[in-house]
Amino acid sequence: MATGASLVRVSSLKLLSSVSHGDDFSSSSKSSSFMGAPLNFLPSYRSRKQKPFHENLVIVSKKISGLEEAMRIRRERELGIVQKVRKRQPLRRGKVSPRLPVPDHIQKPPYVGSSILPEISSEYQMHDSEGIAQMRAACQLAARVLDYAGTLVRPSVTTNEIDKAVHQMIIDAGAYPSPLGYGGFPKSVCTSVNECMCHGIPDSRQLQSGDIINIDVTVYLNGYHGDTSKTYFCGDVSDGMRNLVKVTEECLDRGIAVCKDGASFKKIGKRISEHAEKYGYGVVDRFVGHGVGSVFHSEPLIYHHRNEEPGHMVEGQTFTIEPILTMGGIDCRTWPDNWTTLTADGSPAAQFEHTILITRTGAEILTTP
Secondary structure, three states, X not given: OOOOOOXXXXXXXXXXXXXXXXXXXXXXXXXXXXXXXXXXXXXXXXXXXXXXXHHHHHHHHHHHHHHHHHHHHHHHHHHHHHHHHHOOOOOOOOOOOOOOOOOOOOOOOOOOOOOOOOOOEOOOOEOOHHHHHHHHHHHHHHHHHHHHHHHOOOOOOEHHHHHHHHHHHHHHOOXXXXXXXXXXXXXXXXXXXXXXXXXXXXXXXXXXOOOEEEEEEEEEEOOEEEEEEEEEEOOOOOHHHHHHHHHHHHHHHHHHHOOOOOOEOHHHHHHHHHHHHHOOOEEOOOOOEEEOOOOOOEEEEEOOOOOOOOOEOOOOEEEEEOOEEEOOOOOEEEOOOOOOEEEOOOOOEEEOXXXXXXXXXXXXXXXXX
């Protein structure tokens, strides 16, 4: 689920309670909605022919003014997009149906049966060859389930119907839907629509043309969790929201690209933030990625915003990267269900997630069909 971390809970259903799980990780330094490139406009004084100093100042002033004007126009355009999106009805909770049953013969994770949110394990998820094979199997199943769920996205379909289909496909494969019963979560998948950042609970609300929806699937197969998510388009989606989704997926790709044995974890957040800032998008700092394997949520916590957290990647380690980008601010609010987390300003949010395996020279994306 989203642990990518959670507000009060965990982002993958993920780290769920911010207090007891450290999944609510607000940074003291908020990501800026736009950070311009360095202003390297000062003239070179090595040139043989130098203009008078006051003329140089005029040139610098004009260039800076031009940049500021471009930034102002761009920001007004972005705000206009947000205002148009806000004309849509705000997300409202529908009716949540009872949790679905799981056959007795299917292996269940240890937290099932308890409403207490598990602590985040301090042990990194490290694997030998057998463990890697098991992780690949769980992650490939999660990817296939997610792809199937994406085919169900269309106007008039309810998120509850998506949950039922996902649940059935997972148990038919002999696996357990990891979100179900995790800290009391009532469903088998997370469905986060429009301004919902993460941990949306499937209900009776029908999807509408113009919606975007993140579907977050985690399966527990033979003692290992595979965790992945994508944001899908429903019907006729605006260009602004399409670009948000596109850039969010690109941010995930860029974060993965810096991963390898010995690389520092903080490079992930730096690379993601650099790309998001080019488009004026906010990078949510309250939800994080996490170690995943035989344990659903463990160290290391993967921050998607700029940070100075210590630590380096190790070959054989598995964890998720799951950035959430917003078209507006990164502040959030949580519904009384203690799971569903929305942008405070109602702006759209998008998320993508993969489980990866660190190798000597790079990273293997495990959550592919």
